Amino acid sequence: MSPSNTKLAIFPASGALGTATLQHLLKPNQARPEDVVLVARSPEKLASYQKLGVDVRQADYDDASTLVHAFDGVKILNLISYASIQHEHRFNVHKLAIDSAISSGVSHIIYSSLAFAGPPTSTTTVAQVMLAHLQTEAYLSTIHSQNPTTFTYSIFRQGIYAESFPIYTAFFDLKNPRGERGDGKVRIPHDGEGPGGMAWVKRDELGEGTAKLLLEAFNYHNNKRVDSPLPFFFNSTLLLSGPKSYTLAQTVSILANAGSLPSSSSGQEEPVQIEQVSIEEYASQPIVQNSLDYGGGTIWPALWATAFEGIRRGEAGFVTGTLESVLGRKCEAFEVTVGKMARLGREEGK
Numbered sequence: 001m002s003p004s005n006t007k008l009a010i011f012p013a014s015g016a017l018g019t020a021t022l023q024h025l026l027k028p029n030q031a032r033p034e035d036v037v038l039v040a041r042s043p044e045k046l047a048s049y050q051k052l053g054v055d056v057r058q059a060d061y062d063d064a065s066t067l068v069h070a071f072d073g074v075k076i077l078n079l080i081s082y083a084s085i086q087h088e089h090r091f092n093v094h095k096l097a098i099d100s101a102i103s104s105g106v107s108h109i110i111y112s113s114l115a116f117a118g119p120p121t122s123t124t125t126v127a128q129v130m131l132a133h134l135q136t137e138a139y140l141s142t143i144h145s146q147n148p149t150t151f152t153y154s155i156f157r158q159g160i161y162a163e164s165f166p167i168y169t170a171f172f173d174l175k176n177p178r179g180e181r182g183d184g185k186v187r188i189p190h191d192g193e194g195p196g197g198m199a200w201v202k203r204d205e206l207g208e209g210t211a212k213l214l215l216e217a218f219n220y221h222n223n224k225r226v227d228s229p230l231p232f233f234f235n236s237t238l239l240l241s242g243p244k245s246y247t248l249a250q251t252v253s254i255l256a257n258a259g260s261l262p263s264s265s266s267g268q269e270e271p272v273q274i275e276q277v278s279i280e281e282y283a284s285q286p287i288v289q290n291s292l293d294y295g296g297g298t299i300w301p302a303l304w305a306t307a308f309e310g311i312r313r314g315e316a317g318f319v320t321g322t323l324e325s326v327l328g329r330k331c332e333a334f335e336v337t338v339g340k341m342a343r344l345g346r347e348e349g350k
Contacts, residue, residue: 005105008076008218009037011059011097014045017112017158018080020207021214022049031215039070061093067100076218077101078210080112081133085303090132095139102143108152108217108234111140112210115157115199116307116315120239127310128303133157137237144235152230154217155237156210159201159323160316162242162337168198168307169252171287174342177259177272180287184256184272189282190308192249192274197317200251200334201242209240209326238322243331245317249274254335258342279305 008031010018022038025031026049033053038046041060050056059070061082071077079097082090094111101109116130117123123134140153166172170179170188178184213233220231246254256272282288283301292300310316324331 005073005075005107006222007035007037007055007074008078008214009039009071009074009106010078010080010214011039011070012041012061012080013038014040014042015080015083016161016163016203017207017210018078020204021078021210022207024208024211025214026052026054030211031218035218037071037074061097064096067097069104071101071104071106074101074104074106075221076108076110076214077106078110078112078214081114081136084132085129085300087128087131087135091135091139094132094136098136098139098143102151107150108154108221109140110154110156110210110214110217111136113137113155113157113237115159115239115241115318116310117157118313118315118318120155120157120237120318120320125310125315126306126313127315128306130310130315141235152234154213154233154235156213156233157237157239158206158210159239159241160198161203161206162200162334163203163341165200165251165255165338167292167304168248168311169255170282170285171291172252172255174255174259174338175345177256185275186252186273187275187277187282187285188248188308189277189279189305190248190274190312191276192247192252194247195317196310196312196314197245197247198251198311199241199243199245199317199319200337201240201323202332202337205323205327205331206240209323212326213238239318239320240323240326241319242334243319243321243324244333245319246334248311251334254338258335258338260342 010022012018037055039057039059043056043058046056059066082093084090113133116127117125137155144151144153169186216231252274288301292304
């Protein structure tokens with residue numbers, strides 16, 4: 001590592017998780033703006049941070065030439081995954097970014113993975129969305145094993161965002177709980193029951209936890225002595241889950257209540273409930289076709305549906321106390337998060 005490599009970076013920095021992370025990272029008494037590099041495909045979205053003294057740079061996963069010097073001067077990189085469920089292309093662009101970072105002198109990469117695959121020790125999945133993540137995790141481990149004194153890494157399997165409930169519920173709309181057909185049926189290739197579930201977690205809390213550990217890694221590298229012990233998350237996989245696992249049926253019930261309609265368990269009229277359908281019927285729904293339109297082309301919905309088998313097998317419902325330990329407090333419950341989302345939506349609709 002070059003002596004000039006002194007900064008910490010986030011890439012991509014303008015997406016939902018990157019924004020949540022950098023907002024906490026740049027709070028008072030956290031990282032100094034001059035120590036931070038934000039790399040994004042659309043750097044104009046980060047203009048307000050540039051005014052604070054942050055180094056804002058342009059790079060795009062899909063343009064290899066932009067990655068060559070994107071991480072120059074960076075010591076610690078938070079690499080957030082490419083937004084797609086494609087396997088080969090997604091891994092290939094991750095690999096390119098990792099190789100570019102190491103060539104620029106980055107000595108520690110914190111990779112923001114996904115909390116599928118079950119426990120943090122698991123390296124298998126049936127969910128298409130997790131395949132490139134696992135391959136990226138393995139690649140980072142291999143680089144460390146080949147360069148144990150010069151390169152370290154951390155895998156943060158980021159919990160399933162509470163805010164992402166639509167993609168697991170056929171795009172349930174809190175403003176229109178009865179759906180496009182008006183019958184209150186959530187049509188997915190899953191019966192909604194356990195044992196598998198979703199350990200939902202608020203995205204802002206994931207950003208906060210990631211920022212705290214990113215800063216800890218940065219401070220370690222800047223102040224370490226020969227005998228300094230490695231931080232607990234170096235060369236390790238952390239699963240940053242929510243505090244509780246909810247079945248999809250419980251999830252829909254909570255969403256229905258937040259949207260001010262009774263769920264199927266209420267005994268009232270107009271229940272909102274899951275109707276299990278085939279993958280083909282799920283994928284053919286117009287709302288699914290129109291909403292799952294990036295990164296997979298016309299085959300996206302069917303590929304995405306493999307996530308439901310992962311949920312059925314417990315891949316997305318494994319709960320750890322790691323995030324709460326990092327934050328030093330209890331995480332916000334799913335009911336609270338979606339309740340706030342529903343109220344905000346109603347206020348915006350006035």
